[in-house]
Amino acid sequence: MQTPAKRSVIKTIIAVAALLVLSFGSVVQAELEIEITRGRESATPIAIIPFDWQSTQPQSETDVAKVIGDDLARSGLFRTVREADLIERPNSFSDIRFGTWRLLDVNYLLIGRIKDQAPAYSVEFELYDIASEQRVAGYALPVRAGALRDAAHQVADLVYEALTGTPGAFSTRIAYVTASQTADGLRYRLEVADADGYRPRSIVESREPLLSPAWSPDGRQLAYVSFESGNSSVYLQEIATGSRSRIASHKGINGAPAFSPDGKQLALALSKTGNLEIYVMDLGTGGLRQLTNHWGIDTEPVWTDDGQSVIFTSDRGGKPQLYQVAINSGTPRRITREGDYNARATIAPGKGLIAMAHGVGNVYRIAVLNTETGLLQIVSDGTLDESPSFAPNGSMILYASREGMQGVLSAVSADGRVRQRLILSGGDVREPAWSPLPRR
Amino acid sequence: MTVRMKLMILMVAVLTLAACKSKEPRVTEPVDQQPTERVDTQPAETFPWTGKPDTDPAHLDNPDSPLAQRIVYFDFDRSDLKAEYRDMVRAHSAFAAANPNYQVTLEGHADERGTREYNLGLGERRAHTIRDLMRAQGVGMNQIDSVSLGEERPVAMCHEEACWWKNRRVEIVYTKN
Numbered sequence: 001m002q003t004p005a006k007r008s009v010i011k012t013i014i015a016v017a018a019l020l021v022l023s024f025g026s027v028v029q030a031e032l033e034i035e036i037t038r039g040r041e042s043a044t045p046i047a048i049i050p051f052d053w054q055s056t057q058p059q060s061e062t063d064v065a066k067v068i069g070d071d072l073a074r075s076g077l078f079r080t081v082r083e084a085d086l087i088e089r090p091n092s093f094s095d096i097r098f099g100t101w102r103l104l105d106v107n108y109l110l111i112g113r114i115k116d117q118a119p120a121y122s123v124e125f126e127l128y129d130i131a132s133e134q135r136v137a138g139y140a141l142p143v144r145a146g147a148l149r150d151a152a153h154q155v156a157d158l159v160y161e162a163l164t165g166t167p168g169a170f171s172t173r174i175a176y177v178t179a180s181q182t183a184d185g186l187r188y189r190l191e192v193a194d195a196d197g198y199r200p201r202s203i204v205e206s207r208e209p210l211l212s213p214a215w216s217p218d219g220r221q222l223a224y225v226s227f228e229s230g231n232s233s234v235y236l237q238e239i240a241t242g243s244r245s246r247i248a249s250h251k252g253i254n255g256a257p258a259f260s261p262d263g264k265q266l267a268l269a270l271s272k273t274g275n276l277e278i279y280v281m282d283l284g285t286g287g288l289r290q291l292t293n294h295w296g297i298d299t300e301p302v303w304t305d306d307g308q309s310v311i312f313t314s315d316r317g318g319k320p321q322l323y324q325v326a327i328n329s330g331t332p333r334r335i336t337r338e339g340d341y342n343a344r345a346t347i348a349p350g351k352g353l354i355a356m357a358h359g360v361g362n363v364y365r366i367a368v369l370n371t372e373t374g375l376l377q378i379v380s381d382g383t384l385d386e387s388p389s390f391a392p393n394g395s396m397i398l399y400a401s402r403e404g405m406q407g408v409l410s411a412v413s414a415d416g417r418v419r420q421r422l423i424l425s426g427g428d429v430r431e432p433a434w435s436p437l438p439r440r
Numbered sequence: 441m442t443v444r445m446k447l448m449i450l451m452v453a454v455l456t457l458a459a460c461k462s463k464e465p466r467v468t469e470p471v472d473q474q475p476t477e478r479v480d481t482q483p484a485e486t487f488p489w490t491g492k493p494d495t496d497p498a499h500l501d502n503p504d505s506p507l508a509q510r511i512v513y514f515d516f517d518r519s520d521l522k523a524e525y526r527d528m529v530r531a532h533s534a535f536a537a538a539n540p541n542y543q544v545t546l547e548g549h550a551d552e553r554g555t556r557e558y559n560l561g562l563g564e565r566r567a568h569t570i571r572d573l574m575r576a577q578g579v580g581m582n583q584i585d586s587v588s589l590g591e592e593r594p595v596a597m598c599h600e601e602a603c604w605w606k607n608r609r610v611e612i613v614y615t616k617n
Contacts, residue, residue: 209589209593211556211592212556253561271564297558297561299560300557320558343555344557
C-alpha cells in the first residue's frame with residue numbers, strides 16, 4: 001500500500017533534514033500554531049489510547065496518539081477524551097471493558113501499538129464502536145524510520161474515512177507565502193508545511209513579492225508568481241529538489257497559475273496583448289491557447305473536476321464576478337449573482353461547492369456557493385478575508401485573514417460551523433493553497 | 441378634499457425636502473480623503489514664467505513645478521482619470537514629449553481590498569489609462585512602459601480609507617537613457 005506516497009514522504013524527509021542542517025533557526029521560528037476558535041457542539045466523542053511502544057528501538061519523540069487526536073479534533077467532527085480522563089488504557093481487544101467507555105459517554109475507542117517490522121516499524125490500530133462493541137476498522141501500516149508522524153496522519157485519515165465515509169485530508173500539505181521584516185527590508189518566502197502546520201520549510205525566498213502558489217495534482221510541483229525580475233513571472237518548481245523553471249514572463253501580467261486535473265495543462269492569466277486574459281498552456285509543448293477575449297479583467301482561473309471548463313474572475317459585467325467557460329468553445333456564463341465582489345474561486349472536488357472571496361461594501365468574507373441549490377453561504381467572520389483554498393476532501397477551507405497589521409491563516413469547515421486560526425510567529429502569512437490528496 | 445390635497449402636497453414637499461437634505465451632506469462629504477492641494481491650480485502651460493510647458497529636467501524635483509507631482513490617485517475599483525489630475529498628466533506628457541531621452545515607467549497599484557490577482561489587473565488598467573493619455577498627448581510609443589504591482593507595494597499601512605486612497609495610485613517614474 002501507498003508506495004508512491006511513501007516515496008514522496010521519504011523525499012520530503014530528506015529535504016527537511018537537509019534544510020534543518022542549513023537553517024535550523026528559521027525553521028523553528030516559522031512553526032505554526034493552531035487554535036480552534038469555534039467548535040461544534042455535536043462533535044463525536046472518541047477516546048484515543050496512547051499507542052503501546054513494542055519496538056526494540058528507542059521510543060520516538062512523536063506521540064502518535066496525540067497527532068491522531070489533534071487531527072481529528074481539528075476537523076471539528078470529533079472531540080477527543082483528555083489524556084488525564086483515560087482511566088483505562090487497553091492495548092488489545094481482550095483488555096477493553098466497553099462498560100467503562102459507555103459510562104464515559106464515549107462513542108468510539110482507538111487503540112494501537114508500534115512494533116518492529118521492515119522497513120522500520122509497523123503501526124497497528126483498531127477502532128471500536130462502543131455501543132455495538134464491534135471493530136469498525138483495523139490496519140497495520142509499514143512505516144519507515146523517522147516517518148511516525150506521517151503514519152499518525154495516515155491513521156487519522158483512515159479513522160476519519162471509517163467514521164464519515166469521506167477520506168481524511170490529514171496527510172496533505174499546505175503552501176503559503178510569508179512576508180517578514182528583516183534588517184535589509186521585506187523578505188518573502190514560499191513555504192510548504194504539513195496540513196497541521198508542522199515541518200514548515202521554505203522553498204523559495206525573495207526580496208520581491210511572491211504570490212498565488214498552485215499545486216500540481218501529484219503534489220510534487222508548485223506553480224507560483226514571483227516579482228523577482230521586477231515584473232510578474234510564473235515559475236514551476238519541483239518541491240523535493242528545488243529545481244525550477246520560468247514558464248511565463250511575457251510583457252505585462254503573468255499570473256494566477258492553475259494546474260488542470262490531469263496535470264498536463266496550466267491555466268493562467270496573461271496581459272501580453274495589452275489586456276488581461278485567461279490562457280491555457282500545454283505543459284508538454286509550452287504552447288499557449290487564449291481562452292477569453294474581453295476588455296475586462298479576466299483572471300484567477302480554476303479547473304472544474306472534469307477538466308472540461310474553467311471558472312474565473314472577470315469584471316466584464318462592471319464588477320468582479322465568477323464566470324465559467326468551456327475549454328473547447330464557448331461564451332463565458334456568469335455563475336455568481338449576490339454581492340458586489342466575487343473572486344478567486346476554489347472548488348471542492350466532487351461536492352458541487354465553490355468557495356470565493358465575497359465582498360459587500362468594505363467587508364470581504366469567504367462564501368460558499370452550492371451549485372445545486374444556488375445558495376450562497378458566508379462562512380468566515382473577518383473583514384478582509386481572501387484567498388480561499390478547499391481541502392482536497394472538501395471538508396475545510398483554508399483562507400487568509402487579517403488580525404491588526406498581521407496576516408494570518410484561518411480554516412473553516414465547509415458548512416461554516418468550525419473555525420480555527422493558524423498562527424505563525426513573527427510574520428505576515430498569506431496566499432494559502434491546500435495540496436491534493438496523496439496518491440495511494 | 442382640498443385640505444387633504446393640501447396636506448398631501450405639503451407631505452410630498454416635506455418628503456422631497458427631507459430627501460434633498462439627506463442627500464446633500466452625502467454630496468459634500470468627501471468621498472475619500474484625498475487632499476485637494478495635490479492638484480496643481482496653475483495650468484502647466486504657464487509654468488514657469490515663459491508661458492510654455494515646463495520641459496526642463498532640472499525642474500523634475502522642483503516643488504514649484506507641476507513635474508514634481510508624479511503620483512495619480514484613483515477611486516476604489518476604478519481606473520478612469522479623475523478631473524483634478526488632467527493638468528498634471530498633461531504637464532508630464534509635455535515634458536516626456538520634449539525629452540525623448542527620458543524613459544517613462546508607469547507603476548500601477550491597488551489598495552488591499554479584493555484579491556491579489558484581480559488587483560494586479562486593476563493596477564495595470566490604471567497604468568494603461570495614464571499611458572494611453574500620454575501617448576495621445578504626443579509621448580512616443582516606445583518611450584512608455586507600464587508595470588502592475590497590484591496591492592503588493594502599499595505606501596500606507598492601515599485597514600481604512602485613510603491609507604487605502606494613498607495606495608490606489610499610478611507612480612510616474614523617469615529614467616534617463
